[in-house]
Amino acid sequence: QVQLVESGGGLVKPGGSLRLSCAASGFTFSDYYMSWIRQAPGKGLEWVSYISSSGSTIYYADSVKGRFTISRDNAKNSLYLQMNSLRAEDTAVYYCARGKYRADYWGQGTLVTVSS
Amino acid sequence: EIVLTQSPGTLSLSPGERATLSCRASQSVSSSYLAWYQQKPGQAPRLLIYGASSRATGIPDRFSGSGSGTDFTLTISRLEPEDFAVYYCQQYGSSIFTFGPGTKVHIK
Numbered sequence: 001q002v003q004l005v006e007s008g009g010g011l012v013k014p015g016g017s018l019r020l021s022c023a024a025s026g027f028t029f030s031d032y033y034m035s036w037i038r039q040a041p042g043k044g045l046e047w048v049s050y051i052s053s054s055g056s057t058i059y060y061a062d063s064v065k066g067r068f069t070i071s072r073d074n075a076k077n078s079l080y081l082q083m084n085s086l087r088a089e090d091t092a093v094y095y096c097a098r099g100k101y102r103a104d105y106w107g108q109g110t111l112v113t114v115s116s
Numbered sequence: 117e118i119v120l121t122q123s124p125g126t127l128s129l130s131p132g133e134r135a136t137l138s139c140r141a142s143q144s145v146s147s148s149y150l151a152w153y154q155q156k157p158g159q160a161p162r163l164l165i166y167g168a169s170s171r172a173t174g175i176p177d178r179f180s181g182s183g184s185g186t187d188f189t190l191t192i193s194r195l196e197p198e199d200f201a202v203y204y205c206q207q208y209g210s211s212i213f214t215f216g217p218g219t220k221v222h223i224k
Contacts, residue, residue, distance in 0.1 A: 035213070045153075045161065045204055047213035059211050095160055101208040102151040104172060106160040 002026040002105045004096045009110030016086050016114070022079040022096030022107055030054075030074040033100035036081045038092035039109075048094070049081065064090075086114045118143050118209050120216035128224040135192040137219045139205035144185045149208040152181055152190045155218075156201045164203075165190060195221070 008020040020036070035050040049060045049070040058070055069082040079096055091114045097103035119142040129135055139150075147168040153161040163172040165181035168188055178193040192199055200223050205216040 037213075044217050045206075045215040047215065050213070061212075101149045102163060102166045102206065103153075103161070104163045104166070106162070108160055 002098065004098065004105060004107035006094065006096050006107045006110040009094065009112045011113045011115065012086055013116050014087060014114055017082070017084045018086065018112060020081040020083065020094055020096075020110060020112070024077045024079065024096075024098070027098070029072075029077040032098050034072060034079045035097045035099065035103060036070060036079075037095045037097050037103060037106075038090075038112075039095070040089075040092045043092075046092075050100070051079070052100075083112070086112075088114050090114050117212060118145060118207055118214055120205055120207060120214055122203075122205060122216035122219045124219060125217070127219060127221045129195055129221060130224045131195050131197055133195050135190075135195055135199070135221055137190040137192075137203055137221075139183075139188040139190070139216050141186045141188075141207060143209075145188075145207045145209060147184050150181075150183070150188050151206045153204045153206065154199075154201045155204065161204065192221075197223075 003025045005023045012018050036048040038046050038048050051058050051070045067085045071080045093109040093111050095109045096107040098105045121140045123138045150168040152165040155161040164175050169181045180191045182189050202218045202220045204218045
């Protein structure tokens, strides 16, 4: 069965950095686009970034462009999100999700809290 | 950027009733790229409908999607207790995903 397990969340000060990881299993990871989607506490969903199966195509939401970097390691079945220059408004649960035009499987999420 | 608006914001219904949720786009959306998700408290969202009308794997047939262009609908034919949740529509276009703000379906 498809499993996506995020890790790396935590408390960080404004301006700090954090790297999220997502371990994938139960499918051929290298065949799929992958995304990061976030949800601020009590709020709706916001797509953050996606990466193509080979890593050659990458897009970011305007809100994180220039600060966040998505990457993947197909040999390790892993997806990453490097988050720099973090702001209070980046506080959210970050979900790893599979898919190009839609997110058909989601991880359980990892909480990132940006606060002094 | 295409903006999605969902209505109503909140729907109060009883088990067994029919739920009709609306998703309206600011510009035309390809039906192939319109999806619906369900989210329960403390859980990740779950894909219900993709391509505007195709049910995802394991989704009961009481869930159905319809629509085209700028107007899309998610219908739950007979609400079960486990269906009370928040529902989001989502579109993909011009390399960008956007989500609607959600409709909360709660027990009357």
